[in-house]
Amino acid sequence: MNTPDELRYAKSHEWVRTDDGDVVTVGITDHAQDQLGDVVFVELPEVGRKVKAGDTVAVIESVKTASDIYAPVSGEVTAVNDALDAKPETVNESPYGDGWLFRISGSADGEIEGLLDAAGYLRSLDED
Amino acid sequence: MQRTPLYQKHVESGARMVEFAGYEMPLHYKGGINEEHLTVRSAAGLFDVSHMAELQVTGPEATPFLQYATLNDPGKLKLGRGQYNMLPNDTGGIIDDLYVYREGEDQYLIVANAANREAVAGHLGALAEGRDCDVRDVTDDWALVALQGPRAALVLEGLVDMDLTAIKRNATASAQLSGVPVTLSRTGYTGEDGFEIFSSSKDAGSVWDVLVRAGSVPCGLGARDTLRLEAGFPLYGHELTESTNPLCTGFAWVVKDKEFHGRAAMWDAQCEQRLVGIRMVDRAIPRQGYRVMDRDRDIVGEVTSGTLSPLTRESVGFAWVDADLSEPGTRVWVEVRGRPMAALVVKPPFHSS
Numbered sequence: 086m087n088t089p090d091e092l093r094y095a096k097s098h099e100w101v102r103t104d105d106g107d108v109v110t111v112g113i114t115d116h117a118q119d120q121l122g123d124v125v126f127v128e129l130p131e132v133g134r135k136v137k138a139g140d141t142v143a144v145i146e147s148v149k150t151a152s153d154i155y156a157p158v159s160g161e162v163t164a165v166n167d168a169l170d171a172k173p174e175t176v177n178e179s180p181y182g183d184g185w186l187f188r189i190s191g192s193a194d195g196e197i198e199g200l201l202d203a204a205g206y207l208r209s210l211d212e213d
Numbered sequence: 214m215q216r217t218p219l220y221q222k223h224v225e226s227g228a229r230m231v232e233f234a235g236y237e238m239p240l241h242y243k244g245g246i247n248e249e250h251l252t253v254r255s256a257a258g259l260f261d262v263s264h265m266a267e268l269q270v271t272g273p274e275a276t277p278f279l280q281y282a283t284l285n286d287p288g289k290l291k292l293g294r295g296q297y298n299m300l301p302n303d304t305g306g307i308i309d310d311l312y313v314y315r316e317g318e319d320q321y322l323i324v325a326n327a328a329n330r331e332a333v334a335g336h337l338g339a340l341a342e343g344r345d346c347d348v349r350d351v352t353d354d355w356a357l358v359a360l361q362g363p364r365a366a367l368v369l370e371g372l373v374d375m376d377l378t379a380i381k382r383n384a385t386a387s388a389q390l391s392g393v394p395v396t397l398s399r400t401g402y403t404g405e406d407g408f409e410i411f412s413s414s415k416d417a418g419s420v421w422d423v424l425v426r427a428g429s430v431p432c433g434l435g436a437r438d439t440l441r442l443e444a445g446f447p448l449y450g451h452e453l454t455e456s457t458n459p460l461c462t463g464f465a466w467v468v469k470d471k472e473f474h475g476r477a478a479m480w481d482a483q484c485e486q487r488l489v490g491i492r493m494v495d496r497a498i499p500r501q502g503y504r505v506m507d508r509d510r511d512i513v514g515e516v517t518s519g520t521l522s523p524l525t526r527e528s529v530g531f532a533w534v535d536a537d538l539s540e541p542g543t544r545v546w547v548e549v550r551g552r553p554m555a556a557l558v559v560k561p562p563f564h565s566s
Contacts, residue, residue, distance in 0.1 A: 122240070122435065123228070123247045125521040126498055128550075144550065146498050148246040148435060148520060151550075177245075 087115040094206035095157040112185040121147040124176040130166040158192035217263035218417035234327035236264040239433035246435035250523040257362035258432035268323040272346030290315035294408040304453040305478035310407035356417030361407035404444025445561025462488035489540035493528035495554035506546040529563040
């Protein structure tokens with residue numbers, strides 16, 4: 086299972102990458118995509134939506150089930166990955182790359198640091 | 214948790230194992246559900262269905278007993294033939310759906326859903342009290358695999374000592390499969406040609422290996438579910454339940470006009486709702502339990518199964534809807550995460566051209 090060291094993680098299986106300035110990119114982990122199986126539909130938030138950490142902001146549907154995706158940090162949604170509309174399977178093929186879900190800007194101080202590091206995320210999987 | 218005789222094969226093949234009806238079963242292998250689904254539609258897939266229950270009914274009264282206990286008419290079966298059938302309860306609902314094979318003049322083999330093994334055995338046993346026939350649970354004697362797809366016969370023909378064209382749909386035959394005694398049944402749950410292959414539990418591993426080596430691809434319960442749904446077949450616990458009147462569904466053809474257990478309750482009931490196929494117009498996937506609404510957003514029913522068809526890429530499913538909305542072409546709305554999404558009532562199957 087791939088869990089890159091440079092990312093931060095939420096226990097609910099989202100990853101967060103800090104981009105330029107205060108913008109972060111969010112996706113789901115390799116572990117999460119593997120558990121879901123074939124992703125067939127991704128419902129993404131509206132650009133401009135204000136979210137709080139823990140809000141349900143997206144839904145990923147696999148063949149078997151629909152799973153909520155939570156905002157790992159607060160802020161405003163500044164971009165969504167529209168390419169997933171035509172190719173939702175990208176979430177399986179490239180969970181940390183082209184399979185990203187959305188970007189959030191303006192998270193509060195300390196929110197990102199409060200997320201898990203790779204080792205912490207892997208430990209949280211053992212607790213499940 | 215129970216395991217089928219093929220458990221080790223699944224683990225060795227890298228299957229994602231899940232609990233199903235008290236068994237540890239493969240949900241899918243490395244290729245995933247979609248790929249397995251498409252393999253069955255285009256080539257040949259191999260399913261372990263050894264968890265399914267088998268019961269044998271024997272005795273001079275076996276035929277009239279099963280004619281009374283089930284909705285279809287096993288008495289119409291020629292020797293070696295099988296039929297789809299259902300077991301009614303006393304309130305007009307369904308205890309399980311079944312396949313019934315006539316093994317002899319007074320001998321039948323029933324294949325039932327794993328989850329309903331005790332319910333079926335208990336009900337048939339009680340109903341057979343005082344009758345000159347015996348109901349015996351023989352589940353543990355049998356392993357069962359399903360070889361399904363347009364290439365199923367090609368995979369099988371080099372391995373068996375007989376001409377497969379002699380086995381018509383719903384017929385069975387005894388054969389040697391690479392030296393292993395098996396019963397071949399030209400049946401399945403995918404909407405494709407194929408065979409269900411009964412062997413003794415101890416021979417299951419070699420049957421599996423031989424069929425995989427001959428080119429069939431292991432497929433799990435995930436693809437089994439999407440295939441049956443696309444083909445328009447019901448799944449017990451979804452389309453059929455203890456409170457489902459089959460006369461209000463597209464499976465009413467199973468019910469024959471004869472004396473059977475619970476007939477009055479079933480026959481006299483009004484169908485306020487009907488079970489229909491739906492195809493989404495808006496982009497959303499219907500799931501079991503989602504509510505169905507009419508134009509005025511009044512609740513008119515509920516989804517029983519749904520998926521995105523791996524073959525057509527359309528979202529399809531089954532749903533109960535008020536009877537006046539059950540005609541194909543009628544527009545209904547499925548409530549998906551609080552929003553009404555448009556759908557059309559359609560006649561299954563969902564994949565045929």
